[in-house]
Amino acid sequence: xxxxxxxxxxxxxxxxxxxxxxxxxxxxxxxxxxxxxxxxxxxxxxxxxxxxxxxxxxxxxxxxxxxxxxxxxxxxxxxxxxxxxxxxxxxxxxxxxxxxxxxxxxxxxxxxxxxxxxxxxxxxxxxxxxxxxxxxxxxxxxxxxxxxxxxxxxxxxxxxxxxxxxxxxxxxxxxxxxxxxxxxxxxxxxxxxxxxxxxxxxxxxxxxxxxxxxxxxxxxxxxxxx
Amino acid sequence: xxxxxxxxxxxxxxxxxxxxxxxxxxxxxxxxxxxxxxxxxxxxxxxxxxxxxxxxxxxxxxxxxxxxxxxxxxxxxxxxxxxxxxxxxxxxxxxxxxxxxxxxxxxxxxxxxxxxxxxxxxxxxxxxxxxxxxxxxxxxxxxxxxxxxxxxxxxxxxxxxxxxxxxxxxxxxxxxxxxxxxxxxxxxxxxxxxxxxxxxxxxxxxxxxxxxxxxxxxxxxxxxxxxxxxxxxxxxxxxxxxxxxxxxxxxxxxxxxxxxxxxxxxxxxxxxxxxxxxxxxxxxxxxxxxxxxxxxxxxxxxxxxxxxxxxxxxxxxxxxxxxxxxxxxxxxxxxxxxxxxxxxxxxxxxxxxxxxxxxxxxxxxxxxxxxxxxxxxxxxxxxxx
Numbered sequence: 325x326x327x328x329x330x331x332x333x334x335x336x337x338x339x340x341x342x343x344x345x346x347x348x349x350x351x352x353x354x355x356x357x358x359x360x361x362x363x364x365x366x367x368x369x370x371x372x373x374x375x376x377x378x379x380x381x382x383x384x385x386x387x388x389x390x391x392x393x394x395x396x397x398x399x400x401x402x403x404x405x406x407x408x409x410x411x412x413x414x415x416x417x418x419x420x421x422x423x424x425x426x427x428x429x430x431x432x433x434x435x436x437x438x439x440x441x442x443x444x445x446x447x448x449x450x451x452x453x454x455x456x457x458x459x460x461x462x463x464x465x466x467x468x469x470x471x472x473x474x475x476x477x478x479x480x481x482x483x484x485x486x487x488x489x490x491x492x493x494x495x496x497x498x499x500x501x502x503x504x505x506x507x508x509x510x511x512x513x514x515x516x517x518x519x520x521x522x523x524x525x526x527x528x529x530x531x532x533x534x535x536x537x538x539x540x541x542x543x544x545x546x547x548x549x550x
Numbered sequence: 551x552x553x554x555x556x557x558x559x560x561x562x563x564x565x566x567x568x569x570x571x572x573x574x575x576x577x578x579x580x581x582x583x584x585x586x587x588x589x590x591x592x593x594x595x596x597x598x599x600x601x602x603x604x605x606x607x608x609x610x611x612x613x614x615x616x617x618x619x620x621x622x623x624x625x626x627x628x629x630x631x632x633x634x635x636x637x638x639x640x641x642x643x644x645x646x647x648x649x650x651x652x653x654x655x656x657x658x659x660x661x662x663x664x665x666x667x668x669x670x671x672x673x674x675x676x677x678x679x680x681x682x683x684x685x686x687x688x689x690x691x692x693x694x695x696x697x698x699x700x701x702x703x704x705x706x707x708x709x710x711x712x713x714x715x716x717x718x719x720x721x722x723x724x725x726x727x728x729x730x731x732x733x734x735x736x737x738x739x740x741x742x743x744x745x746x747x748x749x750x751x752x753x754x755x756x757x758x759x760x761x762x763x764x765x766x767x768x769x770x771x772x773x774x775x776x777x778x779x780x781x782x783x784x785x786x787x788x789x790x791x792x793x794x795x796x797x798x799x800x801x802x803x804x805x806x807x808x809x810x811x812x813x814x815x816x817x818x819x820x821x822x823x824x825x826x827x828x829x830x831x832x833x834x835x836x837x838x839x840x841x842x843x844x845x846x847x848x849x850x851x852x853x854x855x856x857x858x859x860x861x862x863x864x865x866x867x868x869x870x871x872x873x874x875x876x877x878x879x880x881x882x883x884x885x886x887x888x889x890x891x892x893x894x895x896x897x898x899x900x901x902x903x904x905x906x907x908x909x910x911x912x913x914x915x916x917x918x919x920x921x922x923x924x925x926x927x928x929x930x931x932x933x934x935x
Contacts, residue, residue: 393671396671397672398842410746415670415671415672416823416824417672418746419746419747420746420747420748421746421747421748421749422748422749422750423748423750423751520748523747525823526836526842526843528747528773529714529716529816529818529834529836530714530836530839532773532774532775532816533774533775536774
């Protein structure tokens with residue numbers, strides 16, 4: 325295999341999230357003139373790091389939360405991740421200069437249809453919450469004087485209330501059909517979420533021209549699609 | 551014994567470490583070289599204690615690290631003491647009290663460890679080395695330029711090249727928001743958007759929010775090489791208070807450029823991240839490549855509201871960017887070697903490893919040379935058998 329990766333000292337690494345957002349992102353990348361190696365969009369490919377048509381740019385494909393981790397540590401200088409990830413992974417090392425307007429969804433509280441609206445939440449001291457967003461859940465409930473007892477799950481949150489794991493869930497909701505199929509109802513929207521272009525703080529400070537040029541390319545790609 | 555209660559003997563509390571040879575020696579030499587860089591510009595060394603009454607550590611800029619201070623009760627005075635999480639408040643205290651009568655400006659430097667309650671995922675260490683300078687009682691832009699340049703020069707002296715000096719104006723965003731007279735909710739959202747450099751959100755929020763708010767998007771976009779950013783600042787119709795901040799920044803940058811024209815300087819006018827207690831200009835020095843932050847500083851109010859400016863270098867970060875010095879050669883002295891031989895070798899820069907028993911072998915003791923009776927000869931594969 326003759327893959328020449330961008331030099332880690334001079335090149336840039338763009339971290340992209342696997343799954344949902346990646347599909348919406350593909351036409352976007354094309355408009356921004358970023359063409360990753362062909363197997364990039366192949367979810368079965370074992371490769372994690374891919375060269376692009378730009379010799380100084382590589383892309384890596386990681387889990388959405390890990391995009392923030394890679395960029396915060398400077399392992400990738402640029403990334404794309406949902407605002408939900410940024411809310412959860414709160415760090416001062418990431419800037420989010422561009423709202424890409426894709427991956428539209430919301431972080432919401434949901435509970436079983438049978439319990440929804442039955443009690444006055446003001447009487448609660450604590451509440452059991454199943455979520456993959458422990459920080460968002462704690463902050464949200466703390467703001468109304470309720471301690472969130474978080475059950476940290478990585479998936480299938482929708483099962484938690486009916487199986488007695490928690491009273492409510494805090495999760496990403498796109499259409500609400502998964503909630504409905506599991507007898508849950510969205511009771512509160514914590515935040516509306518879109519995908520953001522994120523950059524590492526040190527990279528922006530020390531390589532402002534390159535990074536700004538990159539952000540501009542994405543912005544131009546957005547304007548084309550608008 | 552329950553295993554759960556007897557951790558392995560090498561395990562230290564999170565964020566603490568033993569520094570071993572040769573790193574410990576390298577770090578000490580680096581700190582001394584940085585301190586020498588400060589001393590040659592007239593910065594005199596002070597050495598505050600590691601531990602003092604909590605109030606002393608919390609004064610002024612210390613409030614920013616309040617939640618990071620390890621506290622313990624002094625059984626003698628029955629007062630709360632703290633382990634310093636930053637040295638600047640201590641130097642402020644010294645300047646205001648014991649050195650209060652000394653003419654200003656006062657130039658002081660210090661080095662030593664600081665401790666903090668919590669590390670982060672990105673910076674897990676709970677004990678950090680600091681080496682810094684404080685210039686107390688100087689309000690001129692030249693004072694800010696001086697501390698930045700002395701720090702940059704100290705880094706150059708230890709072989710760190712390709713640094714970037716990033717200048718921020720922590721009060722600019724707040725000053726503009728106050729002048730814009732926005733409602734609290736909008737101001738809060740703008741602050742958050744500015745903090746994240748979310749240009750789209752800043753543009754949306756600033757739209758229809760008046761002429762002062764309309765300055766924010768171009769100021770956000772201005773971040774970058776200092777010349778370009780200053781040109782943007784000059785071209786905008788800033789309110790009086792913001793204009794004063796911009797003009798001061800221009801003077802500081804001009805003073806830096808005059809003395810160090812090759813130093814790469816960037817300016818980010820509306821950034822305030824991480825500089826809650828700074829007034830005027832704030833500095834961050836980034837190392838070459840991805841080595842990250844090696845120093846922070848800027849203008850602050852010292853004790854008794856004295857104007858002050860300073861810079862703190864992080865030797866741990868500097869060490870990662872500094873070239874490795876050649877390690878000291880180690881010469882093995884067989885039993886019976888005359889004392890004068892050892893003295894001569896040490897004068898040439900060797901560390902001498904004197905054999906204490908016949909069992910001592912040069913290779914096992916990591917010696918690079920052996921005294922063969924007339925000269926130090928390099929240890930070879932055969933001689934190490």
